[in-house]
Amino acid sequence: MAVERPDTEAYGTGGSPDGHAAVGQLLLTRRMRDFTTGATLSLLPALGSIVALVYTFRDQVDLAVLIGWATVQLVLIAVYVVFDSILDRESPSLGELRRHWRRFVLLQWLGSLAWAGIFPYLAPVAHGLDAVVLAVVAIAVLCGVLLVHRTAPSAAIFHVVVMAISITAAIWTGTGMAGLPALILLALFVIALLGSTREQERQIVEWLDAEMNRREATDTVRLLLNDYEEHSSDWLWTVDEAGNLRNVAERFAMAAEKPAETLEGKPLIDMFMADANRAIIARHLSERSRFHDLVLKLRINGEMRYWKLSARPRDDGQISGVARDVTSDRMIEERVAFMAHYDNLTGLANRYLFNERLRAALDQNERVRNIALFYLDLDDFKAVNDTRGHLMGDRLLREVGKRLEQEVRGQDLVARLGGDEFAILVETRSGAGMLIERAHSFLAAIRDPFEIDGQIYRVSGSVGIARSSDGSCDAEELMRRADLALFAAKNKGRDTLALYDQSIDLAARERREIEIDLREAVARGQLNLHYQPVIDLQSGSVVGYEALLRWYHPKRGIIGPADFLEVAEETGLIVPIGEWSIRQAFAETAKWEGHFRIAINLSPTQVRSPHLVKVIAQSLHAHGIAPERVEFEITEHVLMQESSISMGNLQKLRELGSRIALDDFGIGYSSLSYLRRFPFDRIKIDKDFVDGVESSADNQAIVSSITKLAEALGMATTAEGVETRDQLGLLRRLGCQEAQGYLICEPVPGENFATADAVDAAMRGGAVSGILAYRRTREASVKQSPRRAS
Ligand code: C2E
Ligand code: CA
Ligand code: CA
Numbered sequence: 001m002a003v004e005r006p007d008t009e010a011y012g013t014g015g016s017p018d019g020h021a022a023v024g025q026l027l028l029t030r031r032m033r034d035f036t037t038g039a040t041l042s043l044l045p046a047l048g049s050i051v052a053l054v055y056t057f058r059d060q061v062d063l064a065v066l067i068g069w070a071t072v073q074l075v076l077i078a079v080y081v082v083f084d085s086i087l088d089r090e091s092p093s094l095g096e097l098r099r100h101w102r103r104f105v106l107l108q109w110l111g112s113l114a115w116a117g118i119f120p121y122l123a124p125v126a127h128g129l130d131a132v133v134l135a136v137v138a139i140a141v142l143c144g145v146l147l148v149h150r151t152a153p154s155a156a157i158f159h160v161v162v163m164a165i166s167i168t169a170a171i172w173t174g175t176g177m178a179g180l181p182a183l184i185l186l187a188l189f190v191i192a193l194l195g196s197t198r199e200q201e202r203q204i205v206e207w208l209d210a211e212m213n214r215r216e217a218t219d220t221v222r223l224l225l226n227d228y229e230e231h232s233s234d235w236l237w238t239v240d241e242a243g244n245l246r247n248v249a250e251r252f253a254m255a256a257e258k259p260a261e262t263l264e265g266k267p268l269i270d271m272f273m274a275d276a277n278r279a280i281i282a283r284h285l286s287e288r289s290r291f292h293d294l295v296l297k298l299r300i301n302g303e304m305r306y307w308k309l310s311a312r313p314r315d316d317g318q319i320s321g322v323a324r325d326v327t328s329d330r331m332i333e334e335r336v337a338f339m340a341h342y343d344n345l346t347g348l349a350n351r352y353l354f355n356e357r358l359r360a361a362l363d364q365n366e367r368v369r370n371i372a373l374f375y376l377d378l379d380d381f382k383a384v385n386d387t388r389g390h391l392m393g394d395r396l397l398r399e400v401g402k403r404l405e406q407e408v409r410g411q412d413l414v415a416r417l418g419g420d421e422f423a424i425l426v427e428t429r430s431g432a433g434m435l436i437e438r439a440h441s442f443l444a445a446i447r448d449p450f451e452i453d454g455q456i457y458r459v460s461g462s463v464g465i466a467r468s469s470d471g472s473c474d475a476e477e478l479m480r481r482a483d484l485a486l487f488a489a490k491n492k493g494r495d496t497l498a499l500y501d502q503s504i505d506l507a508a509r510e511r512r513e514i515e516i517d518l519r520e521a522v523a524r525g526q527l528n529l530h531y532q533p534v535i536d537l538q539s540g541s542v543v544g545y546e547a548l549l550r551w552y553h554p555k556r557g558i559i560g561p562a563d564f565l566e567v568a569e570e571t572g573l574i575v576p577i578g579e580w581s582i583r584q585a586f587a588e589t590a591k592w593e594g595h596f597r598i599a600i601n602l603s604p605t606q607v608r609s610p611h612l613v614k615v616i617a618q619s620l621h622a623h624g625i626a627p628e629r630v631e632f633e634i635t636e637h638v639l640m641q642e643s644s645i646s647m648g649n650l651q652k653l654r655e656l657g658s659r660i661a662l663d664d665f666g667i668g669y670s671s672l673s674y675l676r677r678f679p680f681d682r683i684k685i686d687k688d689f690v691d692g693v694e695s696s697a698d699n700q701a702i703v704s705s706i707t708k709l710a711e712a713l714g715m716a717t718t719a720e721g722v723e724t725r726d727q728l729g730l731l732r733r734l735g736c737q738e739a740q741g742y743l744i745c746e747p748v749p750g751e752n753f754a755t756a757d758a759v760d761a762a763m764r765g766g767a768v769s770g771i772l773a774y775r776r777t778r779e780a781s782v783k784q785s786p787r788r789a790s
Contacts, residue, residue, distance in 0.1 A: 027208055028097045034151040034204075035104060036084050042147045046077065049137045053118065056133045060125035069118055076111050083107070101152075108148065108155040115141045116166035123170035131174070138167050145193055151204060156197040164190045234322040239268045241317050243285040255325060257300050272296040272307070281309060288313045295326060306330040343416040345394055346401035354415035354423055359475045361427060362468060371468040372435050373482040374424040376404070376442055379460045379494040381420035386640050387673075388457075395452050396459065403445040423482070432467075432499055439463040439497040447495065460495035462486060467500070484508045515567045517553065522580050526552050529584050530747035534599070534718060534740040537732040544597030544631070546740060547585040548747045549577070569605050578606040579615050586623040586630075588750040599631045601663065604638045608645050613652045620656070627657035633684065635663045636674045650678060661718070666702065675713060683710045685736065687721025693734075694726040700734060707735035 050070050057066060087100055119138050126134045142163045149156035167186055171179035235252040239245055244265050253260035256271060263271075268285070272278050277294045284291040290312040298305055304327075311321025341353040349357070361371050378384075378400065385393035397420060404414045404422055413425040424442065428434070442463055450457040464486025466478050473481065481500040488507065489498035498504065521527055531545040551559040568574040582600060589598045606612055620627055632653055638646055650660055661682035662674065666689050675683075685706055692699040703719070710717045719731045722741030731739055 023208070023212060025094045025097060026211060027204075028094070028101055030204065030207070030211075031151040032087070032097065032101060032104070035148065036087070038147040038150060039080060040084070042144055043077065043081075045140060046073070046144075049140060050074070052133055053122065053137060056130050057122050057125065060130070061122060065121070069114065072114050073111070076107055076114065080104070080107050105152055105155050108152060109158055112155070112159040112162045116162040119166045120169035120173055123174040126174060134170070138163075138170065142167065142189070142193070146196060146200075150197065150200040153197060153201045156200075157194065160190055160193050160197065234324045236320065236322055237268065237311075238314075238318050238320045239285065241288075243267050243269065243282070243319075246318060252323065255323070256298075272298045284311070285319060288319065295330070343401075346398050346416050348401050348405070348422070349413055349415035351415065351417045354413065354417065354425065355475065355479075357413050358425055358478065361425065362475055362478070370427060370429045371478065372426045372428055372430075372438075373466045373478055374426070374435075374439055374442060375417075375464040375466075375482040375486040376422040376424065376446075376461050377486055377490065378420040378446070379462060379490075381459065383640050384457065384459065392452065392457075396450060396457055399450050399452065400446050400459070400461075403448075404442060407441055407445045435465050435467065436497065436499060439465055439499075443495060443497065462489040462492075462494065463497040464489050465497065465499045481505070511567060514559075514564055515571055515573075518551075518564055518567060518571070518573055518577075521551055521553075522576055526554070527577065527580060527584075528552055528749060529581060529588065530749050531588075532740050532747035533745045534597070534738050535744055537728070537736055537739055542596060543738060544599060546599040546601070546633070546747070547581065548601070549581055550747075550749075565603065569603055572605065574603050574605050575609050578603065582616055583619045583622075586619045586625045589625055589629070590623040591750075595629065597629055597631055598625075599633055599661065601633045602638070604635075604641055604646070607634060607638045607649055608641065608643050609649075610645055612649050613656075616653065616658075617656060628659075631659040631661050631682065633661045633663040636665075639674045639677050647678070654679075664720075665706065672709075675709070675715075679713075680715055682716040682718060685717060685719045687741075690719050690721050690727055690731065690741070691723075693730050694724065700730070703731065703736065704734045707737075711735070 050073050054066050054070050083100065083103055119134065122134055123131075142160070145156050145159050145163075149159050164186060168183055171182050171186070175182070235255050236249055237245060237252050238247050245263050245268050246265070248260040248263045250260060253263055256263060269278055269282050272281075273296070275297060277296050281291060281294055281296065290310075292310045293308055294310070295306050295308050298307060305325060306327045306329075308324045308326045309321055311319050313319045341350060341356075342348065343350045358371070358373070381393065381396075384396060397416070400420075401414065401416060401422065404424065408414055408424060408426070411427065415423045415425070417423050426438070430438075443461055446459055446461050450459070464482050464484065466481035466485055468478055481504075484504050484507075485498045485500040488504045489496050492498065528550045529547045530550050531547055533542045534544045534546060535541060536543045549561045549565075551564055553559050565574070568577055585598055585600055602612075616630075619625075620630070632650075634650070638650075654660060659681035660678065661684055662678075662680045663684045664686045665683045666686045683706060685703060689699050689702050689706075693703055707717050716738065717736050718738040718740065719727075719736045720740060722728050722731065722739045722743045724743060727741075728739060728743060
């Protein structure tokens with residue numbers, strides 16, 4: 001932004017291009033100011049000179065002329081004073097300034113003329129002291145240019161020239177040639193005065209240049225600052241030596257949502273909440289040292305905000321700085337920090353924070369580090385998720401989290417480790433009894449029904465407890481122990497707890513060994529199938545066999561599926577093991593005479609396997625077994641997972657011609673609903689109901705309704721685990737069609753295959769002892785089998 005400088009006085013007085021208005025105004029104001037100061041200063045000497053001349057020459061010249069002259073001078077002075085006072089009152093525009101200035105210059109010209117006129121008039125009569133007075137006044141008036149006209153070059157030159165002529169005339173008329181040296185002196189003096197006038201003007205122009213540059217610079221800075229203030233999110237602030245806000249900017253006040261007047265003079269740091277950063281800033285302000293990007297908290301209309309402040313001291317003793325609202329950045333940071341440490345769903349600590357807190361707690365002084373870990377897992381939460389939907393499952397998890405939070409003290413930490421697994425970290429010195437008590441309170445807390453959207457939900461959980469006081473252990477070990485205890489609790493059943501001890505660890509170690517060994521079991525030929533006959537309750541004859549897996553472990557002997565199926569499921573080993581079972585069952589069935597049914601158990605993981613149907617179809621084909629002879633038994637766990645692959649597989653098996661049975665019916669809590677999900681061919685009534693059927697009227701009612709329901713749905717029924725003749729008789733009367741159990745025959749290996757005839761003969765004999773005897777011979781032969789297998 002270049003500013004052109006008008007270089008003459010004429011600029012200020014004459015017309016000027018609009019763009020120069022500011023410069024003109026500046027120049028004229030300066031000239032006017034200097035002029036009025038000089039003129040005011042010279043007022044008294046001027047009046048004195050007038051009085052002196054009138055008094056000195058009152059007798060030598062015509063008094064009327066003298067008085068007339070003095071009057072003119074006084075009028076000019078009076079006019080000047082009036083103009084000056086008018087000017088003082090207004091803040092004139094450029095046009096008015098110019099008008100004033102013209103008037104002033106005119107006044108000066110008139111004044112110069114008035115003075116110039118008097119000296120040649122008086123000189124001829126001036127002698128002795130009068131001449132001295134006249135000379136002094138003449139020189140003083142001539143020199144008045146230095147005081148009065150210095151900022152108006154035209155008036156100054158006019159004055160000097162007119163006065164020089166006047167004095168020359170005066171000297172000439174008074175002394176003639178004798179005054180020549182005085183005239184030379186006057187000429188030198190006039191030259192000096194004209195030089196001074198030029199120099200004065202040069203200085204004014206220089207000043208104008210400097211002033212314009214200065215203004216230009218400040219204007220630029222101001223413009224930049226305005227722009228900055230308007231467009232940036234930073235606000236400027238200034239405090240004085242005492243740290244009180246000064247010149248509070250509008251934007252700063254707006255940001256603080258307080259009027260600028262209210263903030264003015266208030267200590268800056270009083271705006272913020274006390275914390276470490278505020279103390280640091282207070283120190284910087286009092287030490288007058290710069291600081292950078294310190295974040296302070298403040299409340300604006302009850303809302304928490306964060307401002308970031310930077311500042312540096314200024315030369316004038318004040319301190320200037322910028323402030324920026326970083327609340328949203330902070331929010332994001334806090335959100336990120338929160339998400340890193342807290343569980344999104346429940347708002348509880350997440351696994352990461354839990355680990356950190358556990359480690360920190362264990363790192364503490366040995367004496368205080370008595371830590372108890374509670375791991376809590378909901379029983380069958382998957383079923384809730386599957387049947388009621390994930391949204392409801394999530395809400396239930398939130399509610400469980402809340403309940404647990406209510407159960408703990410402030411210093412305890414409740415975390416959600418993932419899924420339906422919660423953890424509670426407690427620092428306590430209480431013994432095992434108290435910890436078990438607390439675990440019971442957690443179980444009780446979640447056992448209370450939950451009401452969500454008017455619906456009642458019942459859940460239960462299992463709790464595993466581990467303590468740091470049980471021998472030295474680090475965070476990893478403590479978590480492992482809590483995990484093992486939880487696992488042990490889950491194995492005991494629902495709604496139970498377990499405190500970690502050595503036996504739990506042993507069981508876990510065993511489990512790991514089983515897992516390692518199981519990986520080799522198929523390859524090493526350690527697996528075998530036993531077959532349990534199923535009889536028709538009306539005819540009493542064998543209609544089929546159920547294939548049941550056995551593991552001939554080289555060291556542990558024969559292991560039943562109950563001891564290794566879970567590991568197999570969890571590790572996925574069930575898929576190759578299951579495929580082996582299927583092939584083996586078909587291969588052995590193909591060797592035996594008779595057209596009996598063969599039942600094969602399928603676990604959820606197997607049913608979910610995409611290759612299941614292909615494997616079955618291939619081995620059916622390979623061994624020439626008609627699909628109609630095969631029945632696949634699944635539990636309701638298969639349906640709970642609601643996988644489309646599972647449903648598709650079951651459907652395809654049925655399309656092959658095989659049948660599907662629902663195993664262990666009655667022990668799940670929503671079994672009836674599963675009956676509607678898939679058109680089963682058979683229901684296998686769980687041993688739990690068979691067990692009490694002779695003694696419990698309830699069990700009789702249940703079995704009777706199951707058989708009626710099955711009949712209505714076109715399904716067959718088989719009772720499992722029949723161990724007494726009473727049970728057998730009762731089941732037949734309650735409408736059950738088939739039965740299997742130790743009473744009839746235990747599962748036996750294929751090579752000791754209990755032929756239908758043998759079973760029939762034993763059953764027809766009616767003697768339980770006979771069957772038991774039969775069974776014993778089988779057992780004896782089974783015991784030799786492992787040797788064969790390994
Ligand atoms: P399940 O299908 O309910 O099999 C019946 C279980 O009851 C068998 O246990 C059988 O030995 C036992 N049992 C039969 N009669 C009686 C009785 O009168 N009294 C008593 N107390 N028990 C009786 P096992 O053989 O230990 O099998 C356990 C479970 O392992 C089976 O339950 C089945 O779900 C699963 N399983 C067995 N073999 C296989 C297999 O090849 N593949 C898959 N996926 N699972 C299998
Ligand atoms: Ca079964
Ligand atoms: Ca069963």
